[in-house]
Amino acid sequence: MKIRLIFLFLIFAFQFASGQLIDKNWNRIALSKDENFLKSAEAKRIAENVILYQKNNGGWEKNKSINRELSSTEKKKLLDSKNDFSGTTIDNNATSQEMKFLANVYRFQPDEKYRAAFLKGIEYLFTAQYENGGWPQFFPLQKNYSSHITFNDNAMANVLFLFQEMINEGEKYPIKIPSETLGKIKNSFDKGIDVILKTQYKQNGKLTVWCAQHDEFSLFPAKARAYELPSLSGKESAKLTLLLMSLKNPSKEIINAVEHAVHWFQETKITGFKEVRIENDKHLIADKNAEPIWARFSDLETNEPFFSDRDGIRKKTYEEIGAERRNGYAWFTDEPEEVLKKYESWKKKNVKTVEDKNFYTVSKDGSGDFSNIQDAIDQCRSFPYERITIFVKNGIYNEKVVLHQWNTNIKILGEDREKTVIRFNDYFAKIDRARNSTFFTPTFLVEANDTVLENLTIENSAGEVGQAIALSIVSNRVAVMSCQILGNQDTLYLDNEGKIYIKNSYIEGTTDFIFGSATAYFENCEIHSKKNSFITAPSTPQNAEFGFVFNQCKLTADENISQVFLGRPWRIYAKSVFMNSNFGNHITEKRWDNWNKTEAESTAFFAEYNNSGKSSEVKNRVSWSKQLSKRQARNYTKENVLKDDFKRNWYENL
Structure with missing residues (x-):
């Protein structure tokens, strides 16, 4: 016997050494x-x-x-x-x-x-x-x-x-x-x-784990073979959780997914029992020393384990199903144990406890408080008394960002305007939510009052595919300082009758790329047209004194662009004024268009004052546009346009 073992060992050694x-x-x-x-x-x-x-x-x-x-x-x-x-x-x-x-x-x-x-x-x-x-x-x-x-x-x-x-x-x-x-x-x-x-399946709004297969359209848990019913899977969910845990610099959404999956594994583990074969038949027997196991299938709402034969009828125990399926399928698994073993070290590395403070740093390389902007925003106190600054280090942040209504008094400050880029690519057809899909496309959405955006590039990178907003501001007292707003059609949406101050910024687009109902004062900005089309499309409310006011701005265009209108009325009481600005020769002599709304010619207020450049002096403006007198122009000061009864001079010392 000893000689036989030595002989087998020598065969194995030879095969191993020879690569067999x-x-x-x-x-x-x-x-x-x-x-x-x-x-x-x-x-x-x-x-x-x-x-x-x-x-x-x-x-x-x-x-x-x-x-x-x-x-x-x-x-x-x-x-x-x-x-x-x-x-x-x-x-x-x-x-x-x-x-x-x-x-x-x-x-x-x-x-x-x-x-x-x-x-x-x-x-x-x-x-x-x-x-x-x-x-x-x-x-x-x-x-x-x-x-x-x-x-x-x-x-x-x-x-x-x-x-x-x-x-x-x-x-x-x-x-x-x-x-x-x-x-x-x-x-x-x-x-x-x-x-x-x-x-990842939600039970009463709370994340759990996954089914073994999900419908390719609805994404809901789906049935496979007759005995593989829609359920929560202990086996497949373990591997998916380990995959998420393996990601470097995980987002808050990924961390949240892992945390909830781990909680589900902890809540649903089966202890005190083990699976054994007795006379070639599987049984679940009591054993207080047994390692934890999990059911392959658990109920979508109660998490209770269930089993099924080829007839597709659910049973509470696998003693209730036939021997063929009971023994021919893996009804229990220990794979989630690996998740639980790795969880604490993963949590220590990735789940940061961030104290409440007034200054946070975002960095792609993980050296800041957060690795993406939305996570930093979500950490901020709601309705803070003092301004909170989120400093964003250079990098390309591929994310949709929302400053919610409760995220007031926040400043998002980039390290370098050219190198701190927030980018996403939603557009009307991609969103596909009927006629109002445009308003779901923004890369950056500001719903909060008293916001400052500075030294950022905010881009919708979808290309020329129709309506695609880069920056949407639907709140009051918002300042955009030294930013680049990049896109094509509908680049910048300013709405909800708020007061918005945009200074020293670059804004580009193709059609109606500055639009909405807000009152906005643009100072020392470059407005760049990428197509023969329209710059502004105001929807100013009838009772608003001002709409869009451009002061000391520069209007530029791509090469071979020669027929750009200053604006057209999205709604008939639209207001847009250009003053003390420099026009490139791409601005058409007509200046304005009525958008096939003849009634808007008597209700809209489109005006100019003291502009310069090759196309600033023309005689062929549409007859219904306005030329401000010096006296009228004195009314279009930053103080008058941006005044707010709640906070006077809010736009100073930002």
Whole structure:
């Protein structure tokens, strides 16, 4: 017996040293990091098999023993079936594990065939992903439950962990990935994380965890096979939570998702019982020393575990279902235990306790109090007596920001106007919320009174796709100082009859890119037109004394722009005045347009005074526009335009 053991040990040692793996399980071989094996002829042989099994759409089928020796007949059959895409999938580790194996072999045995197959796999994953960020189980889609967003058996999590590895390693990744492809991977990864956050199930408004699959349209928990009913999944939710916990500099939304998932795991763990086999049949027996376990399926509203046979009828215990399903399915899991073990160190690193104060710092690199702007705003006291300053360090902040009504008396101060960028890309058709979709598009929305924005670039990066607001101000006593407001149509929305002061700023757009009902005073600003169209579109209320007033501003345009109107009336009592400003020659002689509203010619007030530049002196203005006299112009002072009965001279010493 002793001699036999020594003999077996020597065989194992020889196989290990020569790069041969005794393990014949493809799922484990695919993830091997053993250097001796990956350098071996055996690894090269298996890599050739991986390429043979890859379909022409870039994906692989599941449950294939790719590592086994293939006959010439089998190889020919695989080549002949390259265009059969019916089984390509991310289920049961398929596609992601084959790609990982190719990358690991390529590190020690670089072959362009492996790299090409790997990149083809990436393209398959791009194509298979839904626009909302989810992945179906199979692609091309099948006409069954597999078209749902598939978290089941960690299918989607495996893809995202693979993408995360490529992103994190960058140039150190074994296979060189083109920079353009890497950018797409980052975008695909972000969309995947976004849909995970959106599918986290709420019980009475409180976040819990996830179902094994979610409807690809509504994002609600969905049914799969007859015994896989809509539920909260202990198994799949663990992997999704670990994925969120692995993210660097997590946003407040991600932290919130993890915190609630962990709470759910803590509340639903089953203690004092363990699963055992007795005479080849599963049973749950009492054992006070047993490690905690979780049910695979829990009720969406009560969190109670349930079980089901192939008839789809819910049962309270798996003793109530047939032996075939009871023994042929994993009804319990211990995977959430890994989440709980890692939680405290994760929390210590990522969940900061921030004291109430009047100055916070936001920094992309995590060196500030917060890594994104909205989290800093949400930390601020409601309706503070003293101004709170949020200092934003240089960086591109891809987020929608809202200063809510209760976030009064806040100053958002950028480190450098050119380098502190807040950017998002919502637009009318993307929002798709009927006729008022425009008002849901802002990158930055100010609902709070007594706000100051300074040294910031605020951009809607959607491009020329219709209405897309960069900055929306629907409150009172708001100052925008030394900022860049970038967009196209509807760049800057100023509304709700508030008083707004905009100074030393650059504002660009195409059509109606300064619009709304507020009273606003623009001082020493550059107003840049990117298209032959209209600058202002006021909707001034009938009883308002002033609308938009531009003083000492400079009107510029892109090259070959020659027919720009100063404004047109969004509503018939519109008011817009340009004074002491410099006009480029792109401003049309007509100056103003009535927007096909002839009645507005007698109700709107569009006027000019003492402007300069190539197109400032013309005789062809529309007859219904106004030229202010010196006496009238004296009324258009900053003090008069911005006066507020509640706070006099609020615009000074900001």
